[in-house]
Amino acid sequence: MPIWRGNTYRFTVTAATAAAGDVYSNNGQNFTVTDAIAGGTVLFCTGTGAPTATGNLVRVIGTGTDPIVFSAVTAPNTNWGTSTNWLTDGSGAGVPTALTDAVFDNVSRDCTVNVAGVCRNLNFNSGTGYTNTITMTNGITVGSTTAATAAAVTLASAMGINGSGSISTRANNSVTLTSNGRQWPNAFGIGSVAVTSVSCSVTFSGNWVIGGTLTIGAGNLQYTFAGAINITCNGNLAFNISSTSATNGIVATAGSVTTIIIAGNSTWSSIAPVNIGINININAPGNTVNIGDNCCYGGLGTATGSNFTYTAGTVITSGTFHFLYAPAAANYTVNVNGSSSTSATTTNTSGINFNNLSLRTNVLSNAQSCTLSSPICVVNDFSITSYNVTKGIANLLSNNAYLNKSITINGYSPSGTTTFRLQGTGSWSENNTLTTGVTGFGITNPVVINTTGTITLTSFVGVTSSSITYTAGSLILTGFGFRLSGATLTGFGSGGITIPTIYHTTVVSGTGSGARLTLTDTSPVQITNLIFDGFNTNRAFAYAGNIGFIVSNFNYQQTSLATTSIVYLNNSITYIVTNSFIFNARVANNTNNIMQTLSGSTPNAIFTLNFGASQDVFGMGGLRIDSSAGQTIWSRKGLLTSTINWQNWTYPKTRFSTSIG
Amino acid sequence: MAINHTYTITDKRAEDDLLLTDISIQFTGDITEEVLTTVYHFRPETVEEVELNIENRIITEKDKLLAKQKIEDLINQL
Numbered sequence: 001m002p003i004w005r006g007n008t009y010r011f012t013v014t015a016a017t018a019a020a021g022d023v024y025s026n027n028g029q030n031f032t033v034t035d036a037i038a039g040g041t042v043l044f045c046t047g048t049g050a051p052t053a054t055g056n057l058v059r060v061i062g063t064g065t066d067p068i069v070f071s072a073v074t075a076p077n078t079n080w081g082t083s084t085n086w087l088t089d090g091s092g093a094g095v096p097t098a099l100t101d102a103v104f105d106n107v108s109r110d111c112t113v114n115v116a117g118v119c120r121n122l123n124f125n126s127g128t129g130y131t132n133t134i135t136m137t138n139g140i141t142v143g144s145t146t147a148a149t150a151a152a153v154t155l156a157s158a159m160g161i162n163g164s165g166s167i168s169t170r171a172n173n174s175v176t177l178t179s180n181g182r183q184w185p186n187a188f189g190i191g192s193v194a195v196t197s198v199s200c201s202v203t204f205s206g207n208w209v210i211g212g213t214l215t216i217g218a219g220n221l222q223y224t225f226a227g228a229i230n231i232t233c234n235g236n237l238a239f240n241i242s243s244t245s246a247t248n249g250i251v252a253t254a255g256s257v258t259t260i261i262i263a264g265n266s267t268w269s270s271i272a273p274v275n276i277g278i279n280i281n282i283n284a285p286g287n288t289v290n291i292g293d294n295c296c297y298g299g300l301g302t303a304t305g306s307n308f309t310y311t312a313g314t315v316i317t318s319g320t321f322h323f324l325y326a327p328a329a330a331n332y333t334v335n336v337n338g339s340s341s342t343s344a345t346t347t348n349t350s351g352i353n354f355n356n357l358s359l360r361t362n363v364l365s366n367a368q369s370c371t372l373s374s375p376i377c378v379v380n381d382f383s384i385t386s387y388n389v390t391k392g393i394a395n396l397l398s399n400n401a402y403l404n405k406s407i408t409i410n411g412y413s414p415s416g417t418t419t420f421r422l423q424g425t426g427s428w429s430e431n432n433t434l435t436t437g438v439t440g441f442g443i444t445n446p447v448v449i450n451t452t453g454t455i456t457l458t459s460f461v462g463v464t465s466s467s468i469t470y471t472a473g474s475l476i477l478t479g480f481g482f483r484l485s486g487a488t489l490t491g492f493g494s495g496g497i498t499i500p501t502i503y504h505t506t507v508v509s510g511t512g513s514g515a516r517l518t519l520t521d522t523s524p525v526q527i528t529n530l531i532f533d534g535f536n537t538n539r540a541f542a543y544a545g546n547i548g549f550i551v552s553n554f555n556y557q558q559t560s561l562a563t564t565s566i567v568y569l570n571n572s573i574t575y576i577v578t579n580s581f582i583f584n585a586r587v588a589n590n591t592n593n594i595m596q597t598l599s600g601s602t603p604n605a606i607f608t609l610n611f612g613a614s615q616d617v618f619g620m621g622g623l624r625i626d627s628s629a630g631q632t633i634w635s636r637k638g639l640l641t642s643t644i645n646w647q648n649w650t651y652p653k654t655r656f657s658t659s660i661g
Numbered sequence: 662m663a664i665n666h667t668y669t670i671t672d673k674r675a676e677d678d679l680l681l682t683d684i685s686i687q688f689t690g691d692i693t694e695e696v697l698t699t700v701y702h703f704r705p706e707t708v709e710e711v712e713l714n715i716e717n718r719i720i721t722e723k724d725k726l727l728a729k730q731k732i733e734d735l736i737n738q739l
Contacts, residue, residue, distance in 0.1 A: 419704065446678075448703045452720045469679065469703040472717035474724060490679060491701040495718075496725065520676060522683070522699040546676075 002096050003126070006085030007078045007109035008034060009051060011043040011070040018043060020107075022062030026051040030060060034107045035087055043068065044087060046109070050075070078135070081115035096120070098145045098170075104130035104156070113138045113165055120144045121152045122167065125180055129156035136165030136186055143170025147197035150174040155182040164212070168192045171200040171218045179206040187212035192240060194218035204229045204258060214260075216250065217241035224301075225278050226253040234264035239295075241274045246326075246362055246388065249275025251301030254330075262289050262313075270294040273322035273360055276308075277301030277332075282352070284313030291352070293319020296360070297334065298370055300326035307333040307373075310352050317346045317355040322385075325361035325394045329368040338377030340402050342423050342452070346379050353377040358385040361392030361411055372399035372418055379404050381426070384411035391432055391440055401445075409443060409461065416445040422473075425453030433460040433483050434503065441483060449473050460503070463487045465513060470495045483533065486513045493523035493547060501529040506539040511568050511598060519545035524576070527551045535562040542568035542598055548575040548606075556583045556620070564592035569605035569625070571597045576608045581633070585619025588637030596623035604644070609633055622646045663690040666719055671697075678704050680711065686719055688726065696722045 009031060017040075018024075022033040029049035037043055043057075051057075051073055059066035074084050083094035089103075096102040096119035104111070105127035117140035124130040143151035151172040157180045168189030169175050175191060188208075191200040192215040204227030214233045217223065217240040237260065241248050252258065259279035262268060265287045273296040280297060282289050297308040323334065337351030338344075346355045357378045361367065382403045386392035392411040396418040406426030420443070422428065433441050442462020449455055451473035457480040468482070470491035481501035482489075492499060508514035519525050530551040532541055535558050543549075548570070554577045558565055563586055569575055585593040597605045601624075608630040609615060615631075621638030627645040634649040665688070672683040680702040688694050700718045705711050 446703060450714055450717055452717050467678075467703075469701050471701055471703070471714050472721045474721060490703075491699070494699040494701075495721075496698075520679065520701075522681075 002086035003089050003103045004108040005044040005087045007076045009045045009047050010074040010084050012072040013043050014069040015039045016065035016068040018064030022064045023060040024057035025060050026057050078110050078112040079114040080117050123154045124156040124159050125154045130159045133160030136163035139166040141168050143172045147173050147195045152176040154178040155180050157181045170195050175202045177204050179208045183209035185211035189215040192218050220244040222247050224251040225258040226256050228256045230259045232261045232263050236267045239270040243272035243274050252277035252303040254303040257303050268295050275299030275301045279307050281309045283311035288314040291317045296322035298332045299324025302330045302332045304330050310336040314349045315352045320356040320358050321354045322358045322360040323370050325363050325367050327363045327366045331369045333371050335373035337374045344377050353379050356381045358383045359394035360385045361394040362388040363393045367393035369395040369397050371397040375400040377402045381406045383408040386411040412440045413443040419446045421448045423451045427456045427458045429459040430461045433462050488518040490520040493521040493525045498526040502527050503531050503533040505534040506541050509540045511542045515540045516542040516544050519547045521547040525549045529553045532556040535559040538562050538564045540566045544570050548573045550576045552578050553580040558586045563587045567595045568598045572603045574606040578610045579613050581609050581615040583617045583620045588619045593619050594621040594623050664692050665689045680705050692726050
């Protein structure tokens with residue numbers, strides 16, 4: 001390994017022996033041997049002044065050769081790029097290359113990186129550590145061009161650093177970074193120079209403080225960080241990792257999770273949304289942090305406790321931030337203290353308001369979750385974004401999401417609990433909500449519509465095992481509506497909202513929550529088209545809550561996949577159909593093809609088919625249903641028990657007889 | 662156009678995750694009308710939040726009345 005001996009006198013000597021620390025004199029000056037030689041022909045010395053061009057070194061202290069005859073001497077200079085400034089020792093000679101190391105020790109003197117430096121390992125802590133100054137006029141690239149060869153950067157606690165050149169490490173399979181408590185004031189790259197590898201494991205020792213831009217990554221790679229240390233970025237933070245592979249990103253090591261602290265007037269950038277499993281903490285009191293498009297957190301490589309946290313500073317966001325989701329990965333936490341204000345902007349002095357936020361997923365099962373420790377705020381658009389799949393899973397748990405514009409669900413959330421508060425003007429849409437065979441749809445997050453603006457549905461949207469609460473706002477549903485499974489609707493009746501279409505989807509039989517729509521209000525829910533959906537096997541549909549509905553068109557049509565299916569109506573509650581009542585089973589005279597009360601006893605449920613409405617009832621009967629306030633319901637081959645104003649329709653019989661007179 | 666309003670909470674109660682407020686809104690000025698309605702508050706945390714929700718709803722109800730008034734004007738003009 002070439003050891004830095006620049007800024008010393010390099011004598012070309014007749015084969016001689018000397019020990020480190022021996023002192024020789026020439027030309028009235030003293031020269032102290034820096035490195036022992038035994039029969040060597042190159043002798044490095046520090047000197048009190050210049051020697052003669054050739055001559056003898058006369059021993060003053062020590063037991064080495066006396067005199068040492070030298071035929072040439074190199075004047076001291078600090079240039080990294082001067083071959084004679086490097087002591088040959090081990091890995092090679094001359095200026096370090098990608099295959100040799102650069103070593104600085106307690107004997108090494110000042111160095112100027114006058115050329116673009118290259119080395120395999122960069123060690124400033126040899127011996128008792130470098131205490132002089134390296135001037136970074138140019139950068140140094142550390143690491144072998146052979147991916148399998150390990151690379152390391154080791155700083156020394158008392159080393160001096162001048163200039164603005166960077167250290168960049170290649171993305172070797174193994175990279176070790178040791179700070180020894182020394183801050184690096186310039187740009188620093190971790191695995192930021194590509195080699196032909198697909199993974200790069202980085203092991204940290206000691207906390208790191210980076211004064212310049214910290215760049216992580218070199219394209220299409222997965223990185224693994226190990227070391228429960230802090231990397232404090234006082235400059236910018238740049239993730240240079242492509243999303244070419246879904247496994248790309250930074251993987252945290254369980255039990256040894258690294259934390260990046262963004263502390264300066266920094267810009268956080270990312271060339272693509274990739275997995276980030278290590279902790280990220282914005283803690284920049286008095287400073288401003290800009291978060292750019294494609295910045296991201298979560299996904300593959302999170303470990304128990306992985307978190308993205310805001311602590312202090314002003315944060316300005318632009319573009320789209322991504323929360324990533326991966327299968328079978330550890331859940332992670334986001335704590336960014338988003339604003340609840342309806343006038344929130346992308347600048348926040350006490351938290352982070354996302355410009356756009358995407359929950360990015362390609363997960364079809366066993367998805368990780370993101371838990372919110374504090375609210376999130378999305379100033380513009382919020383989405384679930386599926387990639388490589390049509391509808392991926394993305395669960396957001398706990399707390400509130402203040403959504404000030406549009407919400408796009410291109411995926412679904414089967415167990416999200418964060419309350420989505422729609423409080424601006426925008427649209428709400430979902431992909432493939434009604435596609436045949438799509439069983440995963442909608443969101444389980446409670447939705448609250450509370451705005452002085454307008455929310456417009458631009459497709460059918462799904463809500464499962466959750467609720468939609470209308471508090472305020474213009475709600476434009478024209479041509480669309482909701483696909484609901486196990487959902488609660490609140491406030492729509494009293495809010496004067498007519499829902500064009502509800503697909504009541506059921507996933508269970510009986511009166512369980514998966515079959516139930518709960519209507520809570522002081523006025524009946526007005527629905528134009530109520531369509532029963534989910535007849536992929538024998539199911540049930542139930543209505544609970546303190547209020548009923550007023551439906552124009554009631555469309556219940558069993559398919560060939562279902563032979564029995566009960567409709568439950570809440571006892572004592574009134575349900576009204578005003579225009580069309582289609583209530584058809586596939587099998588006649590079956591005790592499980594009926595409309596009946598939710599609880600198995602009186603009082604009756606009240607089902608009114610208004611006068612003038614059409615009806616088509618086959619195979620479906622009734623149990624404890626009072627329809628006395630409207631027209632008689634005529635059931636063809638349905639079983640009627642304790643119904644009021646229901647009748648069985650007897651088909652007209654035609655008799656033919658003939659006689660021969 | 663000057664439209665003022667006052668509102669009165671005529672009843673309040675809890676239902677599971679919801680706080681219900683029955684309110685009477687009295688519009689005065691260019692619209693003179695009383696609106697009775699219920700406002701639902703999902704997991705509210707502060708009185709200020711509830712009051713803000715009611716104010717939001719009042720804006721919605723006012724917009725409805727204005728839209729209704731506009732439609733009636735158009736009908737008269739057609």
